[in-house]
Amino acid sequence: MNLSRYTKRAILGGVIALAVIGLSTFMLGKLSGYEAKELIKSSIDGLNTLCNTIALASATILALMLTLLGVSSNTSSSLKDDHYKHILQLAKLDTVIFVASILFFLIFNLPVTESENIPANWFSTIYYITLGISTILSSALVVVVLMLYNTIANIIKIVGLGIKDHPLAMQVQEEGEDDTD
Template identity: 30%
Template sequence: MASPKPVGKATPMVGGVLTFILFGIHRLFVGQIYSRSEAMSLVKALSDSSLYFGAAIASASATILALMLTMLGMMHNSSADIGIWLFKRVRMIAWFATISLCSAVALLTFSSIPIGEFEDIPTNWYVLSYYAIATLMAVLAGLLVTSILLILGAVRYLVNRLAPEVE
């Protein structure tokens, strides 16, 4: 059986960067803020959706970490020659999932600030808050897409290694 060629890191990274750019551009166009009331309403709307988004990213990242442990166990128990590439890929996936999980916790913490409850806050605070939340959401989207594409490459490699040959 011919040795399967590992997929490089470039494709997942490109996917993550493109997701970040597309998500970021969308948020920048939506976030054209001209007044304090607009800024406050945009931050409130974005905070509400970012709570759901952050929880979904945190859940996905924790699941990915658990699945990487399962994959490591399967690789360890396999009689096939897995190769160092897959172990390095699993390590990279674990790092991306951990960064995503920690960033999601930061987003959840930041998004849970009661936006409309404060008096005498300068307008630029709301504008900066909007862009901070939007940027963090774009980063998280990019990290998740990168993680998923890294997993796809690892799974394809592992299946090619372990699958019986089809004639």
């Protein structure tokens, strides 16, 4: 998959967010099964809220991308295929995040801490898995927002400010110009 510099920059922002959240988790130290079970009980509402928020944000971003496509197609400036490929990458990633957040919302609603069949030493693993999932979902949403920002900034530069030599703007030949050299 060919990634533009804008996408690479957005991914870097997501990796930085992932590192910050991961470092915070690492600083908590090792937990016993009982401590992890209590932390799961106290954090499950927050995890559900996080998944709901990410699903809502992803769905909203997908809906607003239709407006973005309308603006892109109704401009007097011609946009290169790379612009539309970038929007397609953004839509695919956003859809994956939407589906994942809904699935993990459902999983986080399972009454794990009430189950008698789960050994106590598993709760620390379950706790770290839930932290990992929430970290990855949050970081992925950061990537989507940064990609969306880059797309909007490019459209503003090309359409709103009329920058003709932008890498995503097609070079339109003026009448009377000859492209033979």
